[in-house]
Amino acid sequence: MSSTLQRLQESLNSAKESASHKINDVTTTNNKILDMWPNTFDAMKSSNRMTTDHGVKVQDTDHWLQVVSDKQQGPFLLEDQISREKIMRFDHERIPERVVHARGTGAHGYFKLHTPIPELSSAGVLNDTSRTTPIFVRFSTVLGSRGSADTVRDVRGFAMKFYTDEGNWDIVGNNIPVFFIQDAIKFPDVIHAAKPEPHVEIPQAQTAHDNFWDFQYLHPETSHMFMWTMSDRAIPRSYRMMQGFGVNTFTLINAQGERHFVKFTYTPELGVHSLVWDEALKLAGQDPDFHRRDLIEAITNRCYPKWRFGIQVIKEEDQHNFDFDILDATKIWPEDLIPVRNIGEFVLNRNVDEFFPETEQVAFCTSHVVPGIGFSDDPLLQGRNFSYFDTQISRLGVNFAQLPINKPVCPFMNFNRDGAQNHHIHKGTVNYWPNRFEATPHAKHTGETDAYREFRQNIVGMKERMHAPKFKEHFNQAQLFYNSMSPHEKMHMQGALAFELARCEDPIVYKRMSERLAEIDLSLAQSVAKMVGGDIPETSQRKNHGKSAPRISQTEFPGDTPTIVSRRIAIIIADGFELATFTAIRAAFKAQGALTFAIAPRRHLINPASGPAVMADNHLESMRSTMFDAVFICPGTQSTLTLSENGRAIQWVREAFGHLKAIGALGDAVSFLQEAALLPGVTLALDKTSSKVVTSYGVVTGWNADVGVLKSLSIEPSETAFSSAFAYAISKHRCYEREMDGLVKKIAF
Template identity: 50%
Template structure:
């Protein structure tokens, strides 16, 4: 059966306030809506331009032709200068743990409210049409439409950044984008300029580790953490400040693709992440995240060996735990990509009363840059675009500008005025008042002294990885540097790696013939218990929301899959049938399942796990049909990508002899051979289902040796 699409009803609650507002802008056009010009005249013919004679010249007076072409000519707006490629969804946020006494922000203190929300996920480097699965940080820009105004946490899925000061941002982006002479390579940092920049900026060493790690190739947007990165402030009623870092933690766990899979997906399904989010929401499998805070008292600001104002550093969770305070659920796809995703405009400066910024110099630049770029991207009145409008009342003295659509009756656009129009609000009644910070210093181009230490947390990250994750970092570094053609660049990168870990540097250098590794540096050997995706303390492992490709052919034995499929759907997981063609596939006993994918139009990379269903033992033709290169490749490839692979009935023998000889033995009963779950006789299916689902929940079988598999 194809996944049912869940109809989202719009209620009169605060949680749906944004959708009620959006409804006013959504057009229901159908066969009863006549086509008109932009000015309302009904159109009689939109296929042939007005001509002087059927073979004569086209005439200028055809206003419909001119309007149609001219509007088309101006359809494109500039894409975002970074984070151009993205996908968005609406949802809601519910606070469950109030930060009473720490902030006056209602969104963080009132647990009775449901607040409308919106998130846009993105890649950083690639253009709008680039692929989703590239190695890159992911944007995680979230907006809560609170009663006190829009609050944006414009974060990434990586908690630190390449640079410490926004003045470096144009340099960084010019370096990591495709090289300027030939605009190659797209959407990736595997080139000389990116690595040259990083080697000349030791401050990027920590972020570089995260980008080489599996974090930069997430399994999906649903499996990503989000981080506000900067330190912000929360303010109580007396204006007292507490430092805060914001975290989004996915209920489904933080999981990644493997590199070979990511490379293939970039071609097989460039929309892999966008599609995954869209499909999950349409199927009612709504992704959820916990909003967490790390709180540091004002008086503890200097108790760390790093500066809280330095965005290249995390506050290790081992030092300051993350306290989860609320849940974000994404439950509605946009109706129109352009107006609801392309035109959304986030800014770090969108905060609400009860919050403020820290003096992080990167944050200061961002507070300026977003608004500034949006003026050229979507015009000065972009807050009036529906997706950007607050749901609370708003009124400004801002006036005019391109595409102003509001006719304000108030005749005074200044303050104060004789009518007392648009009065200001005192902080005790909800007016925004910035933190009264004592500032004292010499005006100079300088950072605090702790900004000059770059290596400790890079070492901490590498040390905290499991062996598998370290191997992935090594392979990623080998890949990236092998795409750099200047030895000087490779040498500088390896020297930096040596400051993190000598064995790491040596392993990378082995793949680069002209590079030498310096003597070991000083290493602190400390680890954090929270950074690994394999064994990190805050990690979640669940089969929920995972996609399983179930391969069937005409004449499959329904009893081999019926109970297993029902058990998976109950988790709930997404069961996707793959057949020789799309549409119904009939079992030997007459039941049908609907194949959404075919052997030819899909790849194992589309799924978290694959399962091959057999036929009644007497049916030899079934096995003949299974001698299909695509099918065999799917099994071998899923095995190579360390996924759970299953087979039932006579497909167990097929798997053991045709696909994975030497790696899998035939067994009558349920067996788990390093994540290959087989049973010639599935019986009731209950034990098979449990073993298979438990395998999927583990995400990958890292202990499986796949070095001999080519797929």
């Protein structure tokens, strides 16, 4: 009997070894096939001859084969297979645009775990601290087409693909932790309502129209989400300064088969920062690619963006211990109730080599999880699991997982065969499993723990089209969000709602929304109704509960340490500028990782008062203050006189002031601020004999102040070193006191 068992065990071991060889053979074969495709750039360096897709050298790629004589030009010949291939290949080189998240960009990076969680999950990627897991992240807007602008008011997609040793794991999230709807069956409706109105196909990439807000009123569950989208979260300064959230409730399953509910969150090292609305509007026209350019520029300059990777965890037995349903995607898990536990970090450190095969063809699916990570009964997640996979098949074909950007890095083997765009050449005599060569029983029968297994869950209930009772409450967290905002964030939300609803043309839409806002906050509703023409409510049927929660306001995410790394600083110069000051300022900020740009009346050599000329990076008309985080006006008698007579230079500084950005000036450039820029309410350094640095409403000035040398981590307020004082003002991102004290209202920009 024992010998029989021994032979059986040997047979199983042999089968496993054979299966392992086949997995490796598949991977090796696939890599060989991919390696056969030449690098186009390397091929160009070795030969200047073009070829067809099949490798045949082409004599002429500029002329279609045709009938021609000395006297006349004849017709093209359809027999020209080389021209047909070139044109037909071009005709079909575009894939269907994503229905949502069409406008995006991406980058490569890595994930590092620093705190293993074996008590929660058996997933290797969440337990092995020695790993460096490759990742690809794609950021996007939601509503706009591929040709829309980056800086529109919209939710931002934040999708991550982890290439783990156990297979690919996707988190398809956003920069906002909640969603408009509770059930995926409504997804077509909310997107149809938010997209351009069907009879005119406008507005593009905006929710400022009747259909969107009509949907919001008719679905009270959207109340929490539209408060987030009307906040500064919807106009981020940069992809690198956004939080990310998995949105849905997932589960973690440990080796003992115990389950916990989990939400994933990622917090940027640089802090959570936003544009101001006027700036976002202008950037949409001045540089529609502002966010994607910003990401590429930062990585190119080795200012690699970094996020802390965190989890919020709820024990299965505690699922019903809250006044909201934890499976409701329109609700957050407040951090004072369920703290975030940071267990790792991820960094983006490599731009894509080619946009289309990487960023456009990357395919994310919420259903892509690895052993140790599972799903919950979140009704939005269950629908997304179906929809995302179905969408990728529609866009990229059934073999989308074979594309290089989507392929797992671990060994893989299955018998998914055929279909369009199959990149594998399969060998062997069978295409089914199990088979006579691979007689390995399924993992669930052998006790293997590295295979994906569904959680064994008892389900008792009635089959109906309805949700659990707690799903019916829609306003508590909308109030919680608004109550948690700082004063300037509340002011911005009032302005955003006034802008959006004033674009609605049907009175029933903006009047009903004025009533809906009263159910969240009466003073907010009154302010907005007055601006958009709604009936100003006197009372509210639902009183604001007055509760707030931590780490909802962006002001509670200042960044790990004060920093100006990757901040874009414009140094304005004109002929006659002081070269020594220019050089010192540029060196000081470069040492801190900031990016400095010389901006002048022309993009050409600019002559200082003495010394060699400096080539301006751009001119005042081509690049505006909206594209920078701070402005420094370089001193120099002739330079500041020239700038004082240049209306665009004056507009530059006043616009930066209106957008709450740090402004710096030394020497006679202070006179330029005093006499030409005319910044209201600001105290300037006017004592020409003093070496003191004066900071007032984010405007930093000094006459004889020492420029100073910025050393690493030395950013701090200073009254003696100009660079330190100016850097500190920049590190605060914006000076919101200008708004709160009414200074911005006094200036035209």
